[in-house]
Amino acid sequence: MLSFHPTLPIVVIVVGVLALGLCVWQLVTARGRRLAWIRRSLLVLLAVAMAFRPALPGGEVPTASIQARVFVMVDTSQSVAAEDWGTDPRLTGMQDDIVEIARSFAGADISVISFDSQASLRVPLTDDGSAVIEMVRALKPEIAQQSRGTSISIAHDLLLTELERSEAEDPSSPAIVFYLGDGEHTAEDEPQSFSDVAGHVDRGLVLGYGTEQGGRMRISSFDPAEQEQYLQDPAGGDAISRIDEGRLRGVADQLGITYLHRAPGLPIEDALGPMAALDGEADLNQTEEARLEVAWILGIPIALLLAAEGFSLARSLRTTRGILPKEAGR
Structure with a gap:
C-alpha cells in the first residue's frame, strides 16, 4: 500500500489548490484552449503527488x-x-x-x-x-x-x-x-x-x-x-x-x-x-x-507534459512573430 511523507505539506496543499483552481477556471473560460489547460491540470496534479513523496513499504528499520x-x-x-x-x-x-x-x-x-x-x-x-x-x-x-x-x-x-x-x-x-x-x-x-x-x-x-x-x-x-x-x-x-x-x-x-x-x-x-x-x-x-520511494516514476509523465508545454510555447511564439510584422505594416 502506498504511503506518503510530504515535505512542507501546508505549502504543497495551498500552492496545489491555487494552481489547480487557476487551471480549472481557465478550462471553463478559455474554450478554445481546453486541451492545453487539461494538460496543465494534469501537470499540477502530478507535481503535487510527487511532492507528497509516495512510497511502497520497504521493510522496517529500528528507531x-x-x-x-x-x-x-x-x-x-x-x-x-x-x-x-x-x-x-x-x-x-x-x-x-x-x-x-x-x-x-x-x-x-x-x-x-x-x-x-x-x-x-x-x-x-x-x-x-x-x-x-x-x-x-x-x-x-x-x-x-x-x-x-x-x-x-x-x-x-x-x-x-x-x-x-x-x-x-x-x-x-x-x-x-x-x-x-x-x-x-x-x-x-x-x-x-x-x-x-x-x-x-x-x-x-x-x-x-x-x-x-x-x-x-x-x-x-x-x-x-x-x-x-x-x-x-x-x-x-x-x-x-x-x-x-x-x-x-x-x-x-x-x-x-x-x-x-x-x-x-x-x-x-x-x-x-x-x-x-x-x-x-x-x-x-x-x-x-x-520506505521505498517511487516519486521518481511521476517524473516521467511530468517531463513529457513539460516537453509538450515547451513545444506549444514555441509554436505560439512562431505564430506571434508571423502576425506582428503584418500588424506593424497596417
Missing part, C-alpha cells in the same frame, strides 16, 4: 538515537557478480550486510560510497536509513564494457574528503568505516595506502566476500541478452574471480580496523551490535517502516 558518522564503502566492480555467495552473486551478501548496518546504526548519519573503476558518492551523510536501504537494494555491478580495471583504493580520496568535511561540521561524533569488497585489484598501479585516513577513523570493519575457489561472473551489460552470459577469460573458458584476503587484511591494517570474512549463514549482527552500542542505543524491537 534509535545513535550519534555517529558511518561511512560504507562498497565494491561494485564486475567481480562482485561472482557467484560464490552460496549460489548467489557476492553483491547479494554485500547488500544484505549493508541493510543490517543501516538497521544497527539507525539514527546515525550514514553515507554510502561505491567503487569500481571510479569512486562515487551514492548517498551523502543522512539519518534516513530507508534512503540508504533503497539505494543499496538498487546497486548493480559496473557495466563490463565500461570497466577500466579496479583499484581497491580508488575511493581513498573521496573517503578522506568526506571524513574531513563531516568532522569539521560535527567533531564530537565518532567516524565508523565499513569497507565491503573482495580484494581483487586489477588496475595497473599498486593501490594507495589508507594509512593517512586512519587518524580520522574511530573504528569499523573490512568485510571480505568470495572464496578461494572463486566463482563465475554473469556479464553486467545494457543488453539483456548478454546478461545471461558469463564473462570469458582471454585464455579461454569462463573467467573466475577469487577473493584476495591478503589485500583486504592490508586495507584493515592501514585503517586500523578489523578484518572479517563473510559467508552465507554467518550473522553479522553480533559484530555490529556492540560497535553501535558505544554511541547510543538501537532498539531492534521498536521499528518504523522503511
Whole structure:
C-alpha cells in the first residue's frame, strides 16, 4: 500500500489548490484552449503527488538515537557478480550486510560510497536509513564494457574528503568505516595506502566476500541478452574471480580496523551490535517502516507534459512573430 511523507505539506496543499483552481477556471473560460489547460491540470496534479513523496513499504528499520558518522564503502566492480555467495552473486551478501548496518546504526548519519573503476558518492551523510536501504537494494555491478580495471583504493580520496568535511561540521561524533569488497585489484598501479585516513577513523570493519575457489561472473551489460552470459577469460573458458584476503587484511591494517570474512549463514549482527552500542542505543524491537520511494516514476509523465508545454510555447511564439510584422505594416 502506498504511503506518503510530504515535505512542507501546508505549502504543497495551498500552492496545489491555487494552481489547480487557476487551471480549472481557465478550462471553463478559455474554450478554445481546453486541451492545453487539461494538460496543465494534469501537470499540477502530478507535481503535487510527487511532492507528497509516495512510497511502497520497504521493510522496517529500528528507531534509535545513535550519534555517529558511518561511512560504507562498497565494491561494485564486475567481480562482485561472482557467484560464490552460496549460489548467489557476492553483491547479494554485500547488500544484505549493508541493510543490517543501516538497521544497527539507525539514527546515525550514514553515507554510502561505491567503487569500481571510479569512486562515487551514492548517498551523502543522512539519518534516513530507508534512503540508504533503497539505494543499496538498487546497486548493480559496473557495466563490463565500461570497466577500466579496479583499484581497491580508488575511493581513498573521496573517503578522506568526506571524513574531513563531516568532522569539521560535527567533531564530537565518532567516524565508523565499513569497507565491503573482495580484494581483487586489477588496475595497473599498486593501490594507495589508507594509512593517512586512519587518524580520522574511530573504528569499523573490512568485510571480505568470495572464496578461494572463486566463482563465475554473469556479464553486467545494457543488453539483456548478454546478461545471461558469463564473462570469458582471454585464455579461454569462463573467467573466475577469487577473493584476495591478503589485500583486504592490508586495507584493515592501514585503517586500523578489523578484518572479517563473510559467508552465507554467518550473522553479522553480533559484530555490529556492540560497535553501535558505544554511541547510543538501537532498539531492534521498536521499528518504523522503511520506505521505498517511487516519486521518481511521476517524473516521467511530468517531463513529457513539460516537453509538450515547451513545444506549444514555441509554436505560439512562431505564430506571434508571423502576425506582428503584418500588424506593424497596417
